[in-house]
Each structure stands twice: as structure tokens, then as C-alpha cells.
Amino acid sequence: xxxxxxxILRYRRPGHVRFALPDVxxxxxxxERLVAGLKRVEGVYRVVLYRRQKKLSIRYLDGVxxxxxxxxxxxxxxxxxxxxxxxxxxxxxxxxxKRQTVPARFALxxxxxxxxxxxxxxxxATGIVNTNPISRPQKMAVIQKQYVFEFFTDLLVLxxxxxxxxxxxxxxxxxxxxxxxxxxxxxYLIFLLVRSKKPKP
Numbered sequence: 247x248x249x250x251x252x253x254i255l256r257y258r259r260p261g262h263v264r265f266a267l268p269d270v271x272x273x274x275x276x277x278e279r280l281v282a283g284l285k286r287v288e289g290v291y292r293v294v295l296y297r298r299q300k301k302l303s304i305r306y307l308d309g310v311x312x313x314x315x316x317x318x319x320x321x322x323x324x325x326x327x328x329x330x331x332x333x334x335x336x337x338x339x340x341x342x343x344k345r346q347t348v349p350a351r352f353a354l355x356x357x358x359x360x361x362x363x364x365x366x367x368x369x370x371a372t373g374i375v376n377t378n379p380i381s382r383p384q385k386m387a388v389i390q391k392q393y394v395f396e397f398f399t400d401l402l403v404l405x406x407x408x409x410x411x412x413x414x415x416x417x418x419x420x421x422x423x424x425x426x427x428x429x430x431x432x433x434y435l436i437f438l439l440v441r442s443k444k445p446k447p
Contacts, residue, residue, distance in 0.1 A: 249328045250321055256301070261308040263316070264301060272297045276327050283323040287316060291412040310417065360400070396442070403439060 252268035271280055277295050284293045284304060289311020294303045306316060407414075418425045 262305050264303050267300045272300050287319045
């Protein structure tokens with residue numbers, strides 16, 4: 247039986263499909279190449295492959311892409327993977343784990359430095375508060391609450407950037423008027439983030 251016939255469609259809704267995969271496509275190098283190839287398909291913005299469960303989940307923008315085009319692209323990609331697997335061993339250096347965009351690395355690095363600076367400032371403030379025993383409990387509670395709130399806010403912003411990075415670079419920037427409401431939401435969130443960073447009196 248060919249490898250294409252071993253792929254089973256388990257779930258299909260507009261914008262979301264799930265497949266059951268054969269063992270050969272769940273091997274590390276084959277899985278990485280399959281995920282990387284599917285992410286390049288027009289309209290696809292999220293691909294998750296569960297190797298142990300042998301499941302593949304694909305989310306795409308219905309209207310930008312469709313199931314028929316996705317099925318054709320997946321069939322072509324699986325055929326290439328099968329042919330490559332038969333001709334030569336996989337190249338581990340092409341691992342998907344090494345595929346990381348430069349903006350994402352810079353964003354993560356800047357976020358880590360900012361968190362370190364905030365943590366250092368928190369310890370400095372804690373030392374100052376400890377010199378005043380009367381106001382220590384109240385000030386410590388305010389500092390801890392503010393630090394925890396800002397930490398989870400920044401964490402949420404990073405997650406939103408990661409989750410929507412493909413949409414921003416491939417669709418929103420290319421057709422800003424079509425996605426004007428998404429840009430309005432982004433600008434409003436940036437406004438809220440900047441306002442939360444302003445020093446409180």
C-alpha cells in the first residue's frame with residue numbers, strides 16, 4: 247500500500263483538518279520536513295504533528311486557502327518525502343527545531359533581558375523596603391503584585407506574537423485594508439501595553 251493511502255482523514259471543518267499518519271511520517275526527520283512543508287502552503291498558519299499519537303492537525307484561513315488545495319500540496323509533499331526516504335538517509339541537520347526566525351530570537355532575547363532587569367530592580371526595592379519595618383508588608387505586597395502582573399502580561403504578548411506571526415507576515419502586512427480590524431485590535435493592545443508600562447505616581 248502506498249504511503250498516501252495510509253493517511254486517513256479523521257476530522258474536517260472549515261479552517262481545520264486532522265489526519266491519522268502512518269509510522270514512516272512520524273519518524274523525526276520525516277515529521278519535521280512534513281510540518282515545514284505544510285507551513286509554506288498558502289493560508290496555513292498552524293501545523294501540529296503529534297508523533298506518539300500519529301496525528302496531524304492543520305489550521306488554515308478558509309478563503310485564503312481551501313481543503314482541496316491543501317490536499318494536493320500534502321500529497322505532493324508526502325510523495326517527495328517518500329522518494330527522499332527511499333533514495334538516501336535523512337539529513338538531521340535540517341531539523342525543524344533549528345528553524346527559528348531572527349525576529350523571534352531577538353524578541354525572546356529582549357524579553358529575557360527586560361525580565362532580568364525587572365527582577366534586579368525588584369530585589370533592590372525589596373532591600374529598601376526591608377530598611378523600613380513599619381511599611382514592609384504593604385510595600386512588599388504591592389511590589390510582588392505589580393511584578394507578577396507585568397510578567398504574565400509580557401508572557402501573553404509573546405505568545406500572541408508567536409501564534410500570529412505567520413498571519414502578520416504573510417497576510418496582514420500584505421493586505422492591511424482587508425485585515426484592518428485585526429490591525430485596530432493590535433494597535434489597541436499596544437496602547438494598553440504601553441500605558442501599563444508607564445510609571446505610576
